[in-house]
Amino acid sequence: MGGSVGVQAGRVCPGCGREDSIPLVYGTPGADLFEQAESGRVALGGCLMPEETAAFVCRSCDLAWGNESDPTADEATLAGLLDVGHAELVRALGAGWRREGVADGQDGVRWFVSGEPAQLAVGVQGPWFVLARPLMSWGEHRPGPLMGDGPRLTRDDVLHQPHLVAEVAEAIASHRRRSFRWCRTCRRATAPESFVASEGSCEGCVSAFADAGE
Ligand SMILES: [Zn+2]
Numbered sequence: 001m002g003g004s005v006g007v008q009a010g011r012v013c014p015g016c017g018r019e020d021s022i023p024l025v026y027g028t029p030g031a032d033l034f035e036q037a038e039s040g041r042v043a044l045g046g047c048l049m050p051e052e053t054a055a056f057v058c059r060s061c062d063l064a065w066g067n068e069s070d071p072t073a074d075e076a077t078l079a080g081l082l083d084v085g086h087a088e089l090v091r092a093l094g095a096g097w098r099r100e101g102v103a104d105g106q107d108g109v110r111w112f113v114s115g116e117p118a119q120l121a122v123g124v125q126g127p128w129f130v131l132a133r134p135l136m137s138w139g140e141h142r143p144g145p146l147m148g149d150g151p152r153l154t155r156d157d158v159l160h161q162p163h164l165v166a167e168v169a170e171a172i173a174s175h176r177r178r179s180f181r182w183c184r185t186c187r188r189a190t191a192p193e194s195f196v197a198s199e200g201s202c203e204g205c206v207s208a209f210a211d212a213g214e
């Protein structure tokens with residue numbers, strides 16, 4: 001079970017097509033879990049683990065469905081663009097792919113990012129894809145990176161050299177992680193482009209607590 005509560009991003013209900021599903025938690029709930037269930041951020045599955053367990057419950061139509069390891073809608077889109085299966089995508093490039101906060105680049109390149117904060121980006125254009133460092137402010141302030149940024153990879157690399165692709169991917173991700181700063185307010189890792197050095201905090205905390213001193 002993941003630690004997250006609330007509506008799960010990218011989990012589109014197969015029953016009604018809405019993105020309004022919350023985690024379904026089994027076992028004897030403690031006080032915290034009861035509170036979260038009261039406020040609709042998790043659903044309680046009861047103490048007996050059924051044989052076929054669902055990971056999510058849709059708040060719109062009440063359908064219990066899915067598995068943590070299922071691809072999200074964005075992951076399915078990425079696997080489709082690369083023309084590989086979900087398991088092959090995860091083996092070479094890892095999981096957690098999403099389009100959130102990323103604008104498509106020039107020349108019809110479609111960008112996806114993974115990691116929290118984003119550590120790796122993949123840009124797909126026709127039969128090729130590139131791996132790049134994500135910059136979350138791409139969309140608003142600057143054009144997306146060009147396809148020329150990294151070596152062009154293909155579906156064949158994902159299928160036949162997954163360890164090699166994974167190595168390139170992890171080199172970019174670990175380099176990016178080293179640039180992260182720690183927010184002294186929420187104490188979460190923060191991407192450098194959303195870190196306000198003068199406040200020692202992330203942009204989110206700076207705007208949320210701007211009036212605290214007055
Ligand atoms: Zn539904």
Ligand SMILES: [Zn+2]
Nearest residue numbers: 183186202205
């Ligand atoms: Zn913060």
